Amino acid sequence: MQLSGAEITLRCLAEEGVEFLFGYPGGAVLYIYDEIFKQDKVKHILVRHEQAAIHAADGYARSSGRPGVAIVTSGPGVTNAVTGIATAFLDSIPMVIISGQVPTRAIGLDAFQEVDTVGITRPCVKHNFLVKDVNDLASTIKKAFYVATSGRPGPVLVDIPKDVSQHLAEYSYPSSVSMRSYNPVIKGHAGQIKKAVQMLLEAKRPMIYAGGGVILGDASQLLTQIVRELGYPCTNTLMGLGAYPATDKQFVGMLGMHGTYEANLAMQNCDVLLAIGARFDDRVIGNPEHFYQPGRRIIHVDIDPSSISKRVKVDVPIVGNLADVADEMLKQLHASDAKPDPQALAAWWKQIEEWRGRDCLRFDRSNTEIIKPQAVVEKLYEVTNGDAYITSDVGQHQMWAAQYYKFDKPRRWINSGGLGTMGFGLPSAMGVQFAFPNDMVACITGEASIQMCIQELSTCKQYHLPIKIVNLNNRYLGMVRQWQELQHGNRYSESYMEALPDFVKLAESYGHVGFKIESPADVEGALREAFALKDRTVFLDFQTDQTENVFPMVPGGKGLSEMILGSEDL
Amino acid sequence: MRHILSLLLENEAGALSRVAGLFSARGYNIESLTVAPTEDPTLSRMTIVTSGSEDVIEQITKQLNKLIEVVKVFDLNEGRHIERELMLVKIRAEGKDREEIKRTADIFRGRVIDVTDRIYTIELTGTRDKLDAFLEAIDSAHILETVRTGASGIGRGEWILRV
Numbered sequence: 197m198q199l200s201g202a203e204i205t206l207r208c209l210a211e212e213g214v215e216f217l218f219g220y221p222g223g224a225v226l227y228i229y230d231e232i233f234k235q236d237k238v239k240h241i242l243v244r245h246e247q248a249a250i251h252a253a254d255g256y257a258r259s260s261g262r263p264g265v266a267i268v269t270s271g272p273g274v275t276n277a278v279t280g281i282a283t284a285f286l287d288s289i290p291m292v293i294i295s296g297q298v299p300t301r302a303i304g305l306d307a308f309q310e311v312d313t314v315g316i317t318r319p320c321v322k323h324n325f326l327v328k329d330v331n332d333l334a335s336t337i338k339k340a341f342y343v344a345t346s347g348r349p350g351p352v353l354v355d356i357p358k359d360v361s362q363h364l365a366e367y368s369y370p371s372s373v374s375m376r377s378y379n380p381v382i383k384g385h386a387g388q389i390k391k392a393v394q395m396l397l398e399a400k401r402p403m404i405y406a407g408g409g410v411i412l413g414d415a416s417q418l419l420t421q422i423v424r425e426l427g428y429p430c431t432n433t434l435m436g437l438g439a440y441p442a443t444d445k446q447f448v449g450m451l452g453m454h455g456t457y458e459a460n461l462a463m464q465n466c467d468v469l470l471a472i473g474a475r476f477d478d479r480v481i482g483n484p485e486h487f488y489q490p491g492r493r494i495i496h497v498d499i500d501p502s503s504i505s506k507r508v509k510v511d512v513p514i515v516g517n518l519a520d521v522a523d524e525m526l527k528q529l530h531a532s533d534a535k536p537d538p539q540a541l542a543a544w545w546k547q548i549e550e551w552r553g554r555d556c557l558r559f560d561r562s563n564t565e566i567i568k569p570q571a572v573v574e575k576l577y578e579v580t581n582g583d584a585y586i587t588s589d590v591g592q593h594q595m596w597a598a599q600y601y602k603f604d605k606p607r608r609w610i611n612s613g614g615l616g617t618m619g620f621g622l623p624s625a626m627g628v629q630f631a632f633p634n635d636m637v638a639c640i641t642g643e644a645s646i647q648m649c650i651q652e653l654s655t656c657k658q659y660h661l662p663i664k665i666v667n668l669n670n671r672y673l674g675m676v677r678q679w680q681e682l683q684h685g686n687r688y689s690e691s692y693m694e695a696l697p698d699f700v701k702l703a704e705s706y707g708h709v710g711f712k713i714e715s716p717a718d719v720e721g722a723l724r725e726a727f728a729l730k731d732r733t734v735f736l737d738f739q740t741d742q743t744e745n746v747f748p749m750v751p752g753g754k755g756l757s758e759m760i761l762g763s764e765d766l
Numbered sequence: 767m768r769h770i771l772s773l774l775l776e777n778e779a780g781a782l783s784r785v786a787g788l789f790s791a792r793g794y795n796i797e798s799l800t801v802a803p804t805e806d807p808t809l810s811r812m813t814i815v816t817s818g819s820e821d822v823i824e825q826i827t828k829q830l831n832k833l834i835e836v837v838k839v840f841d842l843n844e845g846r847h848i849e850r851e852l853m854l855v856k857i858r859a860e861g862k863d864r865e866e867i868k869r870t871a872d873i874f875r876g877r878v879i880d881v882t883d884r885i886y887t888i889e890l891t892g893t894r895d896k897l898d899a900f901l902e903a904i905d906s907a908h909i910l911e912t913v914r915t916g917a918s919g920i921g922r923g924e925w926i927l928r929v
Contacts, residue, residue, distance in 0.1 A: 319791050323834040377776055377837040502828035
């Protein structure tokens, strides 16, 4: 049967089981939008800005584990989407983006709304395609989903010129795909895994460091089992929160620039380190030269060979799908006669507990005058029983969310860790709420970040998304102000937010509920009231302490053991 | 250290820019890059001459392998190999210099491929060092234009890079 390129596109998406298509129409995608209108398998979600379409698809993907799908028009549609695409790329999120392009005969002629989409997006996608012939469309979309979701996941863009969406072709959706140039590794090397298990069992001061790859690779349960059977301490990266349950006693907190004292010191002082699905990022280990310890041996498990020995030389590299590798590790652990050295382990835990005793996340909980931002996150955790999906924007509030909301399950913590994209929080929360319509979704944000995609309040209205926006409003670009205070002699260059809107009225003008909370006594009540409004978007504008900083902190360029624990250390 | 990398990649529009983009985005050096289709028209063969520490070369190889259109990457430095570069050079050849330039070209096994009464255009093939040596042997004032392809490389003996 001959179908148009537009109809083929929709058929392919339905074949892939796509539930939601987040997008914004425009000239180059009009034929595709006409087909969206004519079918009912794929539900289109109309956002208010293309960046939000990509973030929403991203939030959907991170929370559900299924690929996010978005559609944008040519030219500005694509350039607006680039921030979202780069965000997904840096955090390895499986996503397929359909973009319209000017007709093939107009390509290269500086046509209206023409940009070199494949060129502009090339450095921030896992792969991209320009479809020049409608006969290649179905197989290209099949490849796009395959590449996006296999190996180390990532966004894949398919650029479809307007005439290609109009032309007719025989339609059949390929049942499988094979590409000679793309064969992601699955099984880890059994010999290397054996070596790793031996090394782990010989450890006197072991440490397990798990990153976002564990969540993306659905290996959390296996990892948790390994950590518990060994009885070793475990830390998660910002991207890995929820990979190991945060309320477990073996969890030593997040590590890195704003990680806990105990996690960072255990990283620095361990003798065997198992890094799994993590990449020794600059925000995680600080200065790599300082991180280096002569006696320490490192095992690194990752699906991407280029992540291994990129910033830190490792002793036992294992490339493979994390769930497969973790499963094999467990088998070998069970088969091994060796057991961890109980005395050494007891001494190591004693040391860690001593570090933990510093209580590095303490803050002034008794303050009745001014709202401490950390207290809001703690209350949010209590009110939601730790069971909400939490998205965040970027800055101080993001770090407080990561430090004080204890994630026990994977895929509950949705944030832009790699690119650090302000404006991510609200649209990604929409994607999460579409994936889980009956669950609690909260977006922890600040008054600066929220204004970068504030227009999505309109989308929340259209689709009745009961997201709770927790705005930690300190009237400052808080993280910028913090660095200016600590490293730039208190010169607060352009970090003060003047002329803020009345967020309550703003929320109301979009048809939502808004609360302004100014006293610590009202924090819990406001949160409870907001979550009781089960079918409403609620904007909670918390007026928080302007001077609060995020601690602990490893200053830029320093090592993990050179933390500042609080203002008393300055 | 200088490395010579051999790649097989899909002969598709955009594959070259992905490779070139990778080098510029990650700050790797490219000394030269040559590419052309192979006997199998769906594949291109690329030779990249680059330099860097062993760690950097390892990353370059891994990053190249990650590109979807790259089918195979091989570092020719890992085995015995041959490299050749083609140079076309236009030289002012007048009066008494004419004979001397012709003789020098002969010594380097160059061929004169175009002649006017004032100019020789010489074709020369060899390693980078040989081409450099030829240019050094000619008075630089006489050299009007040089065109070099960059190195192409191939393994010695029975070793073959194929899909």
